[in-house]
Amino acid sequence: MATGRTERPAQRGRGIPEATVARLPLYLRALSALSERGVPTVSSEELAAAAGVNSAKLRKDLSYLGSYGTRGVGYDVEYLVYQISRELGLTQDWPVAIIGIGNLGHALANYGGFASRGFRVAALLDADRAVTGQRIAGMAVRHMDDLEQIVREDHVSIGVITTPAPAAQEVADRLVAAGITSILNFAPTVLSVPEGVDVRKVDLSIELQILAFHEQRKSGLDPVAGPVPARPSKPGERGDLPEVMPA
Amino acid sequence: MATGRTERPAQRGRGIPEATVARLPLYLRALSALSERGVPTVSSEELAAAAGVNSAKLRKDLSYLGSYGTRGVGYDVEYLVYQISRELGLTQDWPVAIIGIGNLGHALANYGGFASRGFRVAALLDADRAVTGQRIAGMAVRHMDDLEQIVREDHVSIGVITTPAPAAQEVADRLVAAGITSILNFAPTVLSVPEGVDVRKVDLSIELQILAFHEQRKSGLDPVAGPVPARPSKPGERGDLPEVMPA
DNA sequence: CCTACTTTGTGCGTACGTTCACAAAAGCCT
């Protein structure tokens, strides 16, 4: 069924798999690099290599967007950059507010990668009067009291939480109340938000722990023992360790 | 689990699914909070709620570690904290080196969450002589030249890359050459490393793009059109059209 | 026009991950 175009038989209209969505930014980055080098077209094989994925996966991912390649040739770089950008919503402006101007918030405010793709740091907020008023990255830090007003007036659509963990939930609540439906959370807490609000989490500690797990597998052999708390000692019960491989 | 003979699906000695490993730190954090509040035991239902996951998933995850619960009661908090910590390898010390002391590296060096779970910032490194020598978080920034020596002498096992993207691959190569097999990469680049080396990536820009995608779905209706590059018509025919993306 | 070659787009088998639902185990109460 080689339709000229029209109806995407893909997923009902626009059902792009989550896993695919998560990879699109990766492809986009690789394509942007090619674009800057003036490369006109790229094959799925080449692009996949640049993005560090399997070429079949890449082709399938792109097929969800539409049929934008040319058999025997590959993909037109500029055209694909545009299509992916559009699908991700990067052809529009996304004002971002950063809440919590500590070390991390400070770093993010200065982070160039933010502005690079349609994201614009519209506001910096903090609860500490010792911080508000300071200028960071050419922008004045406002007080939390102004949150609702800023969100409304600047049409902020994405909130980035870089507060200490204890404050994160309250900040999230206020963001949601102010109408924000997308949150990027750097605080090490599970945020609970109403249906319809998207939360993504970035957690350094978790990433390190996952690395440690694999590192332990590789270098060390067995989990190292330490002070072992007793089993919820039932009458006469012995705490047994999990069946660990016999070394 | 009456049959103690069944060939574990998670056989392979210790075949804990990746998805489970990624959640263990989450459970650990929730358990630590309970522990601090002096809660002695917790049910899968409660713990799952605290960690923001489904309770069946939680039970299955924990079952990979062993049978540490008590039917009708729940899990002993302290005991479970220990078992998860041990499985993740957090009962041992993991010296970490941060390479690239810009805004982000600086923030990470001061980030308390690092030290909270067996991770110890053992060294800060930078290629810029204007930065080396500075003291950050009570630690002198060393020069990249000393990387190999530091890794060796301090038994650094995990490298955190917070350099600009162009430098990341070279830093990774040197880390690998120095013997490091776990890397946490904050630079927006795909690192290529030999088999056996673990790389995890944290990418702000990608997280924001994923949020933007969903935000577009929710608020906006369809992807917004912009300057549309022409379809590729002929092979040689360059269609260098409007730059869609800013650099 | 016809043949040879390249590369996309996708059907299909497999593996992995999630969730339900329930038997088995443990505590508690009478």
Added chain:
DNA sequence: AGGCTTTTGTGAACGTACGCACAAAGTAGG
């Protein structure tokens, strides 16, 4: 002790994701 309640641990159904392999669709050349 026996029955009732609670909660774990897991079998099984379901759904998503991955990657091979190949037909279809395009280019290139004679």
